Amino acid sequence: MSFQTMLAYGFSQEIPIQTPVSITMYKGTARLQCHFKDVSENFDNTVIHWYQQKEKREPVRMLYISSGTTIVENSFQRNRYMVQKLSNQKICILIIKNIGPDDAATYYCTLSTVSGYYYEVFGSGTKLIVSDKGNSKPENSEILQTKHKDQLLYVCLIENFYPEVIRVQWVDGADKEVTKNVVKGDVWKSTNDKYSVSTWLTLPVNMTNKNYFCKYDHESQENFKLPIQDIVFVYTLPTTILLNTPHGPVFSCLLGGCTILMFNKIFLSYVTDYLMHRAAHLVYLVLLLKSSMYYVIVLFFIYRTRTPAKLPGKKT
Structure with missing residues (x-):
């Protein structure tokens, strides 16, 4: 389980947002x-505790603040870290001075709570990237739509941003996250060392779509919202196959080559991977079948060579 989603069992404490x-x-x-x-x-x-997690390593506690006193762990330089608490806003700020290459990591805040027993809730995380490259906001962001039977599929596509760290959510009019019937795609590398991502929301056709938004937070652009009513409508072609994913049916494609998916790169990528896996599976089965046939033929000839042929006998 990732630290972004760690929750103590049996408690409903929300994940702190970083x-x-x-x-x-x-x-x-x-x-x-x-x-x-x-x-x-x-x-x-x-x-409140702060943890540092370097790539491919376990999180290590850096420090914690209790009753206004900050205690820094011995493995960290005390003079480089400060913690501020803004009590009226319920915000805790970690300050790291004199940034260097060794500071590259993801940092998590946690809240300690005692309710029968001790537990901690980890925050969403902030990744510190030590580089002089700077950031780039998304070059394009839009919501696309397609329809299958009595459902509408909305695709939020965010393209060409840097760095790759981004938080994407579907939210309602009250800015509350929508998690039902949502599929979140992984970030993929697009062009020129930039990245893209997409996420899907499925709604019944008869449900109003005016109160749903695709919201993303990126280093270059925080709390940016795309309303569903500004979507680009996509013509729905007649379909013959419903392509299923591990998350259930997501989109339809034509038997002749998934033409309907041309409007979305991630869909096309998904279908390409899907067809490649299917093709590899079929090739494997064919080769396995051929090898089995050859095996039977070889056994037959071995059997024939080792078994002397019976000559027709003479009748007496």
């Missing part, structure tokens, strides 16, 4: 915010 989702810088001071909007207790009395 901003920005990433920071790209070469030197200077980084400020990482963690918002504990769901905390109902006295924020001044809460114990």
Whole structure:
């Protein structure tokens, strides 16, 4: 289970939201915010921890703040880290001074709670990228639509951004995240060291679509929303095959080559991978069948060579 989604079993504490989702810088001071909007207790009395997780390693606790005192772990330089608490906003800020290459990692805030036993809820995370490249906001973002029977499929496509870290959600008019009938795609590398991502939302045809948005947070552009009513409508072609994914039926394609998917790169990529896997599977079966046939033929000839032929006998 990833730390972004870690929740203590049996508790409904929401995941603390960290901003920005990433920071790209070469030197200077980084400020990482963690918002504990769901905390109902006295924020001044809460114990907050900060963890550092380097690539392919386990998270390591850097420090924690309790009763206004910050305790830094011995493996970290005390003079480089500060923590601020904004009690009225329920925000905790980690300040990292004199950024260097060794600081490249993902940082998580956690809230310690004692309710019968001790547990921690990890935040959404902020990735610190040590580079002088800077960031690039998405070159294109749009919502596309297609229809299958009594359902509408909305595809939020966000293209060509850097770095690759992005938080994409479907939200309603109250800015509450929608998780039902949502499929989130993985970020893929597009062109010129930039990245793209897409996510799907399926709704019944008779459901109003005016209160749904595709919302994304990126280092270059936070809290950006795309309303569904501004979608680009896509002509729905007659379909003969419903292509199923591990998440259930997602889209339809034509028997002659999935022409309906040309409007979306991730769909086309998915179908290409799907067909490649199917083709590889069929080739494997054919080769296996051929090898089995050859095996039977070889056994037959071995049997014939080792068994002397019976000559017709003379009748007496």
